[in-house]
Structures are given as C-alpha cells and as structure tokens.
Amino acid sequence: MSFDRDADQATRLALFEQVRRHTGIVMNERKWAMLEGRLRRRIRALELPGYRDYLQVLEAKPAEVTDFIDLVTTNETSFFRTPRVWDYFGTQFLPAWFAGNPQGTLRLWSAASSSGEEAYSAAMLCEEFRARHPSFRYRILGTDISEAIVRDACNAHFRGRSAEGLKQAHPHLLQKYFTPRDDGFTANGTLRANVSFRQHNLYASPRELGTHDLAFLRNVLIYFDADGQLAVLENVRRALVPQGVLIVGESESLSRFDTGFVFEQPLIYRNGHSNGATLG
Ligand SMILES: C[S@@+](CC[C@H](N)C(=O)[O-])C[C@H]1O[C@@H](n2cnc3c(N)ncnc32)[C@H](O)[C@@H]1O
Known part of the structure; x- marks a missing residue:
C-alpha cells in the first residue's frame, strides 16, 4: 500500500495533542520531523495509508496507545x-542517611x-556502601511510562554506548557487578536483588x-510545560518522606516555581513539607 508521508497541519496538531494527552x-512543529520519523515505521507496519488514519486507530483502539507511548x-x-550527582549520592547522602537510620531500609x-542505568548506578553505589556497612539495607524502584523500556530495564542487559560508557568510566564496577553475555553485559543477581521496575505515568x-x-x-521535566512540571513535582513530593531528597537533571531547575521543595545545592532539593509522605 502506498504511504502518504505528508500530514496536514490539523493532523500534525492532533498528533501533538495525542502525545500530550x-x-x-509537549511537542510543536519543531519536533515534527522527529515524530514523523518515529511514527512512520509503525504506520507502515499497520499497513495504513497515512497519519490521519493512524489518528483514527489511536482513538478507536486503546491498545495502540501502549505502542504510541513507546514510540x-x-x-x-x-x-x-x-558524575557530580553520584559523587553527592555516594559520599554525602548515603553516609548521612545511614547515620540517621542505622536500622532502616x-x-x-x-x-x-528509562532502561535502568540510573537505578543500577544507584544499586552499585549502595552495594559498595554495604561492603563497608554490612547492616545497610536498601530498595530501589524504577518507573517509566513506556512499557517497552520497563521490560528492557527488567532484563538488565546493556550493550552499545551504555555498556561502553560504564566500561570506560568504571571498569572495576562493570567487572564486579555484570557478566559479559552475547553482545553486552548483564547485571548480576547481587545488583538486581534490590531493584525492581514497573510502569508508571508521573502524572x-x-x-x-x-x-x-x-x-x-x-x-524528564524538560519534556513538560510549566503546569505539567508543577503537577509532576507535586506528585513526586507526595511520594517522598519529609526532608526526602529530590535530584533533578542538569538542565532542570525548580527556581521559577513555588513548590514544596527547598534548594539544597545545584540539582538537589529537599521536601520541605512536613506532610511529605501523606498518600491518603
Ligand atoms: C531522557 S530519559 C531520562 C532517563 C534517566 N532519568 C536519565 O536521566 O538518564 C526520559 C524518560 O522519561 C520517560 N517519560 C516521559 N514521560 C513520562 C511520564 N509522563 N511519566 C513517566 N515517565 C515518562 C521516558 O519514557 C524516558 O524513558
């Protein structure tokens, strides 16, 4: 079947709206080339003639939403x-938390x-800390909106740039916590024992x-508009204990928002509300 690569403006806007919903x-015309490229293969696989038809499938078949989100x-x-975030986590946060919670988890x-690199990075530093403090216990939960990427994270198999980056920066950690397999490296049981993943939309x-x-x-905040960022920040704050720590990305700042978070140092905030973890 021939495929109409062009999408009129109304179709493009409707697709941006589906992404937002x-x-x-938040996407706009500047993102169209990227979105178009990602959707094209899916539309062809479904043997649809064009983007407008795909919109109809998206409305009519809720199951398609899962693939759409992955894409x-x-x-x-x-x-x-x-790296400076991990330096803070390993040398400041973990010792301070353990000193205040010697019996806790x-x-x-x-x-x-995403595919779990952040969660497994944290797990490696927790394991290194536990080697020095055997009574230390921890649990790590990773969540993402994309079901496909959550499956990847559960598989804990890393290759390409991801594995190469770890090999270059921390060869001893790669050797200690991963096993070479096929075309990459799989996280060992030690690293996986305290880490779990599930699908979750931050909204x-x-x-x-x-x-x-x-x-x-x-x-991730960078992908949302100001209202979305505020809503997500409030959801995350509600899942933190009072004084719980929030770490954001390098190009993300909370300074223009009135949130319940208090600045501690660049990229690092604390839940300033005493009613932090009230999930009722
Ligand atoms: C660029 S990755 C960042 C991964 C990791 N946090 C890091 O900093 O390396 C952004 C991730 O956010 C996820 N994401 C986007 N919108 C989301 C939402 N509404 N709820 C949960 N996850 C979302 C995407 O699926 C993607 O895996």
Whole structure:
C-alpha cells in the first residue's frame, strides 16, 4: 500500500495533542520531523495509508496507545550520568542517611528510569556502601511510562554506548557487578536483588508506589510545560518522606516555581513539607 508521508497541519496538531494527552510531553512543529520519523515505521507496519488514519486507530483502539507511548518517548540515558550527582549520592547522602537510620531500609525511586542505568548506578553505589556497612539495607524502584523500556530495564542487559560508557568510566564496577553475555553485559543477581521496575505515568497518583527517601527525577521535566512540571513535582513530593531528597537533571531547575521543595545545592532539593509522605 502506498504511504502518504505528508500530514496536514490539523493532523500534525492532533498528533501533538495525542502525545500530550497520553504522556504530558509537549511537542510543536519543531519536533515534527522527529515524530514523523518515529511514527512512520509503525504506520507502515499497520499497513495504513497515512497519519490521519493512524489518528483514527489511536482513538478507536486503546491498545495502540501502549505502542504510541513507546514510540514517542525519548529514552536516552547512561550509567552515572552527571558524575557530580553520584559523587553527592555516594559520599554525602548515603553516609548521612545511614547515620540517621542505622536500622532502616533506604528507599530510592528512579522516576522516569528509562532502561535502568540510573537505578543500577544507584544499586552499585549502595552495594559498595554495604561492603563497608554490612547492616545497610536498601530498595530501589524504577518507573517509566513506556512499557517497552520497563521490560528492557527488567532484563538488565546493556550493550552499545551504555555498556561502553560504564566500561570506560568504571571498569572495576562493570567487572564486579555484570557478566559479559552475547553482545553486552548483564547485571548480576547481587545488583538486581534490590531493584525492581514497573510502569508508571508521573502524572498519575504515586499512592501505589509507597514512600521514598530519595527520588531521581532527571531529564524528564524538560519534556513538560510549566503546569505539567508543577503537577509532576507535586506528585513526586507526595511520594517522598519529609526532608526526602529530590535530584533533578542538569538542565532542570525548580527556581521559577513555588513548590514544596527547598534548594539544597545545584540539582538537589529537599521536601520541605512536613506532610511529605501523606498518600491518603
Ligand atoms: C531522557 S530519559 C531520562 C532517563 C534517566 N532519568 C536519565 O536521566 O538518564 C526520559 C524518560 O522519561 C520517560 N517519560 C516521559 N514521560 C513520562 C511520564 N509522563 N511519566 C513517566 N515517565 C515518562 C521516558 O519514557 C524516558 O524513558
């Protein structure tokens, strides 16, 4: 079947609206080339003649939304992304938290976890910390809106740029916590034992996710508009204990918002509300 590559303005706007409705991600004409490229293969696979027909499928078949979300999200990530954040986590946050909670279980949330590099980076530093403090316990939850990327994170198999980056920056950690397999490296049981993943939209109530001592919310706010960012920040805050830590991405700042978070140092905030983890 021939495929009409052109989409008129109304169709493009309707597709941007579908992206916003299902993910909160804001797109405009500048993003059309990217969106068009991502949708084209799917539309061809469905043997549809063009974008307008795909819109109709999206409206009529709720199951298509899952694939649509997988397609429109950008999942770029890496191990130990933004090293200074990991320096803070390993040398300041973990020792301070453990000193204040020697009997507790640390709960970390990698919100928008993509393929899991962020969660497994945290797990490696937690394991390194536990080697020095055997009574230290932790749990890491990774969540993402894309079901496909959550499956990847559960598989914990890394190759290409992701594996290469870890190999270059931290060869000893790669050797200690991963096993070479096929064309990449798979995380060992030690690293996976305390890490789990599930699908979750940051716009939805965090009630079912439990409460956390620290949330990584990195490189995802940039995709939302100001109202969306505020809504997501409030959801994340509600899933944090009072004084719980929020870590954002390098190009993200809360300074122009009135949120319940208090600035601590660049990229790092604390839940300033005493009613942090009230998920009722
Ligand atoms: C660029 S990646 C960032 C991954 C990781 N946090 C990092 O900083 O390396 C952004 C992730 O946010 C996810 N995402 C986008 N919109 C979302 C939403 N509404 N709820 C949850 N996750 C979302 C995407 O699927 C993608 O995996």
